[in-house]
Amino acid sequence: MSPPRGYDPKRPPGKPAGVKRAPKYTGPASTLTYKLQTAIVAELRQGSTKRMAAALAGTTEARLTNWLRRGREAIESGKRSRYTEFVVEVERAQAEFQKGLVKDVNEAIRDKTMDGRGARWFLGVLAPKDFTVPREAAAPAGNGHGPLFEVITPDEARAKLDDKLATFIAQHLKAQAPKDAPPESAPEDAGGD
Template sequence: MAHPRGMPPELLGASPEGDGADVPELPDPLEGYHFRPGRRGPRTTLKSEMVPVIAEWLARTGVLRIAAAKAGTTEDCLGKWLSRGKDAAARRKSSIYTELLTACEEAWAHRFAHLIELGERTVTDRHMNPRFVTWLMSVTGPKHFTVPREQAAQVQGNGLGPAFELVTPEAAAASVHAKLMRFLEEDDKRNGTEPPAPAEPSPASADSPAEEPEESR
């Protein structure tokens, strides 16, 4: 593997005065890649020889797209094959799709067991950084390795409801009136006084006719 050209030696870990012999080599992104010509499209039919290839790369990377590409197909086709395997397994039938499903489940189990082991090593090995392992587990397996976030509780204002409400002017006026009456009732209870009852007309005053004004007499 060669060093990247044009990069200062101090960025590679060597001193500017040194010859750079102790500089660690960067990984080559093209290492192990070989272009295979002659393919006009992806494979759309699952074959038995594709199952171990998919399982191996799924155990190595944990990514369906990579495993599908290494087997010469696409992630969509691989997803459809796995869905057929789940349906067949639910009906207790065996086929090449259930074979693929079982192989992928074992590969996933191996992959995540490896990541969990690496995470446990970071507890005792101070030279290991757990950030990449925890990030990778949360991205590739969010259902099992991500803590769901709970919505923050809405702050209430002294038990009188939310601080802000989107309401119509009529509803806002009715709400303000109800809150004001509730506040007055609570204030009267704290002061030990009862709210004044509305005055009711007496029966005598209701039956007696009203007095005429002096100008009409």
């Protein structure tokens, strides 16, 4: 029996001998492992954002967020898993970093040579509900004359302008009245010299 047409016994079908496979492209880690968990927690403990910690550990922020969501759902339902442990570790790491900043701020308060403004700002950004004072409402724009810009129709504009002009004229005339009044004359003596 003869070999099939096109068959070369020196080059059998299949993978050529001695040739390596094409490199396998790796993507972000999709499974939460202990190694990945410890890498993420270590980065968060040093002050990295979740996005930075995920990237440095070899995954994405979306995966990290998904693992945290799964952990919180498991905690709410009373279950324990790697994800619940992960949530606890992430929150602990973030709290430890914030505690270090609070310690720096307190030290800056005691020691007047230190500048704690950076740590206070960072705390205000990290946890604004815990570390910022609510601001008072801003003063009204337009120096008490109403808003600076208002969308109105031409007829409304004309009516408002007429009202403001009439008010201004009334106030102006009221202020001018005492100045324009003739001075009171003194009563003359009836006997004359």
